[in-house]
Amino acid sequence: MIFRQLFEPASSTYTYLLGCPKTRQAILIDTVLETFERDRGVLAELNLTLAFTLETHVHADHLTSARKFKALAGSRVAGPALAKLACYDIGIEHRKPLTVGTIEVIPLFTPGHTDHHYSYLVDSGTHKMVFTGDALLIDGCGRTDFQSGNAAALYKGIHENIFSLPDETLVYPGHDYNGRWVSSVAQEKARNPRLGGGKTLAQFVEIMNNLNLPKPRMMDFAVPGNETCGQCPPNVPPELKAPCEIEEKRQG
Numbered sequence: 001m002i003f004r005q006l007f008e009p010a011s012s013t014y015t016y017l018l019g020c021p022k023t024r025q026a027i028l029i030d031t032v033l034e035t036f037e038r039d040r041g042v043l044a045e046l047n048l049t050l051a052f053t054l055e056t057h058v059h060a061d062h063l064t065s066a067r068k069f070k071a072l073a074g075s076r077v078a079g080p081a082l083a084k085l086a087c088y089d090i091g092i093e094h095r096k097p098l099t100v101g102t103i104e105v106i107p108l109f110t111p112g113h114t115d116h117h118y119s120y121l122v123d124s125g126t127h128k129m130v131f132t133g134d135a136l137l138i139d140g141c142g143r144t145d146f147q148s149g150n151a152a153a154l155y156k157g158i159h160e161n162i163f164s165l166p167d168e169t170l171v172y173p174g175h176d177y178n179g180r181w182v183s184s185v186a187q188e189k190a191r192n193p194r195l196g197g198g199k200t201l202a203q204f205v206e207i208m209n210n211l212n213l214p215k216p217r218m219m220d221f222a223v224p225g226n227e228t229c230g231q232c233p234p235n236v237p238p239e240l241k242a243p244c245e246i247e248e249k250r251q252g
Contacts, residue, residue: 001103001124004042005172005181008032011062011218012175016131017042018122020101025051027100028075029120029131030174033063033230034242040073051100052090055079056133056174057117058226060147060219067230077229080107082116087229092118108161110135112154113142119162121169128166130185133174136162138183141194142174144208146215147223151208155201163189 002019016029017039026048028039043050050073053066057080066077067087078098081091092098094109106121113134120131134142136158144151162171167186190196194207216222224233 023101
């Protein structure tokens with residue numbers, strides 16, 4: 001399997017490219033509108049055709065480039081069926097594989113950050129990889145205080161569908177804010193400050209209820225924009241207009 005981990009610094013978002021060496025078809029997990037040209041360049045460099053953009057959930061901190069890739073590259077949009085978005089071509093359901101060439105992506109339902117969040121399990125042929133979106137982060141997890149969040153659901157989803165994987169499974173998060181790239185199931189079970197070391201549900205809920213984090217600065221326009229797979233809504237403020245200017249320039 002062809003694999004690339006790509007980083008967008010403004011929102012500290014990881015986008016993951018999975019490519020089939022036989023069919024030359026690819027999947028991009030959690031794209032970012034601002035890095036559309038970079039991602040399209042990587043696909044061209046690797047001689048890959050994008051089959052799907054795949055969302056873990058409706059993001060609150062950046063706009064997806066799923067709609068743009070569909071318009072300009074002919075790819076299809078896949079995301080959680082529970083989100084009930086009209087712009088999705090494929091609705092993802094728990095453990096129903098998405099297959100592209102030799103790549104089989106197994107969706108794992110991990111709600112709690114949002115009520116529709118999925119992680120994605122892939123066997124590369126040499127090791128198992130789980131792309132955890134905003135559910136499980138390295139030494140952390142996604143917040144649960146907005147956008148249909150639920151701490152108890154997140155604890156349950158992570159324990160049942162991620163911590164139950166083999167210890168050597170590699171964990172690739174949707175974000176990292178400290179320059180880290182990859183973890184493992186064993187590491188997160190042992191040392192994750194919020195979930196590791198055998199923390200109980202009550203302990204986890206207490207931690208999550210007292211994070212006191214600021215509201216994501218892009219949330220008011222990112223959520224409605226991502227509900228249309230990356231169409232910029234009219235309420236984008238002038239100081240945060242860069243992603244929409246990129247889209248408008250391409251379309252104009």
